[in-house]
Every structure is written in C-alpha cells, then in structure tokens.
Amino acid sequence: MADQDRAIHVPPRPSPWNDPKIRAIIYQIVLIAGVVALGVFLVSNTLTNLEQRQIRTGYGFLDQEAGFFIGETLISYDAASSYGRAFLVGLLNTLKVSVIGVVLATILGTIIGIARLSQNWIVARLASAYVETLRNIPLLLQLFFWYAALTNLLPASDHAAEFGLNIFLSKEGLRYPWPVVEDAHIWALIALPFGIAGAVAFSRWARARQMKTGRQMPLLWPSLVIIVGVPLIVWLMGGAPSQFEIPEKTKFGHDGGAAVTPEFLALVLGLVTYTASFIAEIVRAGILAVSWGQSEAAAALGLRRGPTLRLVVLPQALRVIVPPMTSQFLNLTKNSSLAVAIGYPDLVSVANTTLNQTGQAIECISLIMAVYLTVSLSIAGAMNWYNRRIALVER
Template structure:
C-alpha cells in the first residue's frame, strides 16, 4: 500500500492526526489528574451561582443577584456593542482618509498621510490611555459641565444626552426599520434580476429610501408620533435623566476606531490604485464628475481588493477590544477576570473567552466572505 503515492500521503496524514489527538488526550488527562490531586473543582456549574458583583455598564438588565452566566452575557453584549460601533466608525473614517490621501489638494493629502503614519505607529494601548486621560483629567467636573446645547453635556463622568421617553412607538419603529431594510434589499435584488433578464432598469434608489425611511415613520406615526424627550438635569452631585456614555466607553470606542481607521485608509487607497486608470478616464469622458466617478465606477471595482484585508482589520478591532480591561470598561474579559478571582475557575473562564472570541471572529469572516462573493467581478 505504501508504494502508492496517494495511499502513502493519506497514511501519513492519518498518522499525524492520531499523534495530535494522542498528545491532546495526554495533556487533558494530565491536567485533570493534577487538578483532582489538588482538590480543584472543574466544570461549568459555577455559571448558575450568584455573581454578587456590580457591573458599571450594561446593555441588558443585570443585578449582583444574577448568575455568573448573566454576568458573562453582559460582558459579551458590552464587547459586541463597542466592536460593532467601532467597525462602523473605523470604516467611515478610514474610507474618507484613504480617499483624501489620493486627493490632488496638497494640504488634504498631507494631513491624511500624517494621520495614517501617526496613528498606526503608536501602540493602541498607549492611545487608549491618552484618550482616557483626556476625558477623566481634562474634562470639567459635573458642576462645571460643558453645555454643548440641546441638552448635551460633557463632564469627567462622560457625555450626557437626551433620550426619548418610553413609548410603544419606538420599538415598533425599530422593527419597521428592520423590515424596511429587508424589503429594500429584496427590491434591489429583484431590480438586478429584471435588468439581467430584460435589460430594463427599474428604479432602485427612491424605492429603497422610501422603504427604509417610510416604514419606520409610518409605524411611529401610527402609534401616536411621540416627540417627548427626557433631558439630563443636574441634581445633587450628578445628572439625572437622559442617557450617558461613560469615559471608559468613549475612550475605547474612539481609540479603536481611530487606530483601525489608519489601516483601513491604506487598504482603501490600495484598492483604488488597483483600478486601472482608464476606468476613471472613461467615466470622466461620459460626463461624470470626480465624486460620481469615485462612487459609481472606481469604488465598486476596488471592493474586490479592499474586502479581504478589510476583514482582517475588523477581526483585529474586535479582538483589540479586549484591551478595555486596561481602562476599566466592563467587557467580556473584565467580567471573566472578576469571575476567576471570585471562583478560582480560571480554566473554564479562559475557555469561555476563547470560545466566544473564536465564534465572533468566525461569524465576521463568514459574513465578509459572503459579501465578497456578492460583489466580486464575474469574468466572462
């Protein structure tokens, strides 16, 4: 059998796989034996016990009497919150800076270059410390809050802003927005099928805008069109009412976004330069201005170059959010650290962290690969 090259290759791969499993089995068994010898309990039963510690910020309801499982969920949602917002901001800032680096305006291109070289050559952790220091040390105390107008205040304790009063119309508008986005995407797909089959171009922009904006507005209006806002007011030693973004959250969000945006800018610039110059010249000969040529011709073709490395930056941003523990933002890592200190279940807590970050990274990769397949150029 080993005289056959294909059979020999399969045999060696199976042998290597068996060796890897054998080493893994030995390490796990040895670890469990050592833990048992030292009378260290192993398992995830602790997740059902009462956590007993406060979490400063939470996207879902939480109290110290809740379980460790609930505390991990709070940390997970906090991580997803800052990661998703960071991805959106980094993409927007990076795209603008990347385009600015290619501008014919000397000052704009030099400022964009200075931003990229500065941000990506300073360690992210140091940048987080700088942003956190700006909010906690340079901002005024609560009683001397900076009034930005419209009920928005900036203090050492964060950014306070108005928020709509609770009303059934707001959740309904949110669900209608999701429905409008789904219907708009379905309409765009139908318009593409009609164009490919018959050559007739159905209107796309206006119907999509009407669906995305009109459905939420209709749901909001149908349930009373509430406009009342709760404004933050200074009462005692702090503001009451409205919403607040903590210094930890703001420092982490700004730090992650501006740092990652420097890398995104270079990816966007490289993607645009990868498009043949003749494409832009052809667009200009058709009467398109520079903005239309960039939006309708260059960027769609540049996406095939931009998306793969952009996926890596999204993954980096999500994983870099674990640095939140350095400035006190209660993300998943911070919750896991507190849990380890209280329960001693270090192996289990670290396993949860690894599984969660691996799952998030795989989901981001799957989505970006799907999107890459949707926008890739089809060669004939």
C-alpha cells in the same frame, strides 16, 4: 532478453520504506500518536493539579450567584444574578463596542484614505501624518492615554461642559437626552425591517424596468424615503410621542437621560482612531488598484464624475478592498478585548473577574476563546459571502 524487456516497462515496486504512499501513512500515524500523547500528558497533568488544588471542573459555576457589580449593561443585571448572566452582559457589551467601532472606523478610515489621495497637498500630508502616527503606536498605549485623558483632563461632573442640545461631557462620561420609550417607538423599530425590505423590492423593480425599457429610475431618494417613511408612519399612527428625557442638573452633576461611561468612550475612541489608520491604507490601495484607463473610458462614454465613481471605480475597488477590510473588522473585534485594561466590562473583563473569584481558569478562558472564535468565523463567513457576490464573474 524477455526478462530485461519487462524490467524496462514495468518498474519494480519500490520497497515499502521508499514508497511515498506508505511513508505518508506512517508520518501521519506518528503525528497523530504524538498529538494524542501530548494531549494525554497535558490532560492527566491538569487533572492531577486540579485535584491537588481541589478545584471542581465543569461549567456548573455559571448558575452560581456572581456577586459583583457591572457598571454598564444592556440587559437587566445585578450582583445577585448568575455568572452565566454576567457572561451574557459582557458578550453584549463586546458586541456593542465592536458594531459601533466597525461602523465609525469604516467611515473615518474611508474619509482619511480618500484624503490621502487628495490633489490638495496639505490635506494629503495631514492624512498621511495621521496614518503614520496612529498605526505606529501600540493600541494599548493609546487606550491608556485616552482613558487617562478623559478621566483627568475633563471637567468634574458638576461643571460638565455643555455642547448645546443638553449634551454634557464630564469625567463621568457623556450624558445626552433620550426619548421616553413608549409602545409607538417599539412598533416603529419593528417597522424598520419592513421599510428596508420595501426599499430592496423597489430597487429590484426599478432594475427590472431598466432592463426592459432602458429607462433609469432615481434609486437613492425613493429608497431612503421608503426606509425612513414606513417607521415614521407607524410612529405617527401610534400618536407621535415625542417626549425626551433631558439630563438634569443635580447637586453632584447630572442625572437622567442616557449616558455612556468614560471607559466606553475611551475604548471606542481608541479602537476607531487606531483601526481607521489601517482602513485608510486599504481604501487608498483599493482606489489606486483601479487603473486610470477605467475612469478615462467612463469619461469617454459620457459618464459624469458621480456615476463614474459609483458605477465604474467603486465596484472594482471594492473587490480589492473587501478581503483586507474583513481582517480589519476582525482585528477591531478582537482588539476590543483590551477593554479589560481600562475597566470596560466586556466579555474578557467579566471572565477575568469570574476567574479571579472562582478559580475556574480553564472554563473561563475556553468560554472567551469559543465566543471569539464564533464571532470571528461568522464575520469571516458573512464577508466571504459578500466577497463572492461582488467578485469578478469570469466567463
């Protein structure tokens, strides 16, 4: 009797092979063993194969002379520079395309997303036609198309099309005037962050004042004046050098000024127009997600259309927009690797050339992956921080 009672209250311990905890440990040990075995198998195969092909492993080759030319560089580079330097050039080119692409795609995508919601029937139709066409055609095909179009259909460089202001477009790319860099320009550039910091401080002060007194300060114009004004004063103090280097007509086209290559143009054009079609959908969905009652409530409180959009609709829409927008920025950055197909010297192109010259496949590909992982994780981190800042704070 007593035995039976105890049996009811204290269930017998399950046998070890039925105990979920022990099972979980066994499963995980098996998994680790499997992964380790696979790793050992692959590494040992790789080492034997490398030995047979007489390829030395390690990143030592990065110090060797690269011996290839790169058409577009942000830092000084020539064929005598090292492979490491070439990778750095490629990385900077990738970052350049990504930053410019992200900014332009956001602007274009937002305009098209809003146009899709327009009351105007034709504008809304045109915007949806744009979105449906661009996002249903592979990006690589679009890049090939833009590159072929820019290098075939544009006039030759000695007959470059001029857009006024000494801007020339031809098969060789785009040439435009550029200021002759002097110390004053560099000082002005250094002053820019101070201007931004000043604007932030001003907006904090204005907000604190509004909290205390209830009176609003105009924010936009004073901030802009501070951001632009501080570098401008520094530039004026430096003697206001304003000499421009203007592209000159030579026998073979134009020289001087600043130039971008057709590869860069095609890549930016393709990435921006393609990504904008996705961003447009995100912006549209974000705006639609804010319920109509919010706008009506704002109107009932007496807010005009501008403040309604700025203070009521946009902050709420941003919460919906930011997470998918982050993944679009990441996609654009990763898609910039398609540069290798049209010959823009980005990180992947440089790595590909290096790989073909040295045969260091593992090292080159691991470098590409490490760089993209770092970039992806940092963009994701930054956007997550921003997302947390604007997220709904619930009580």
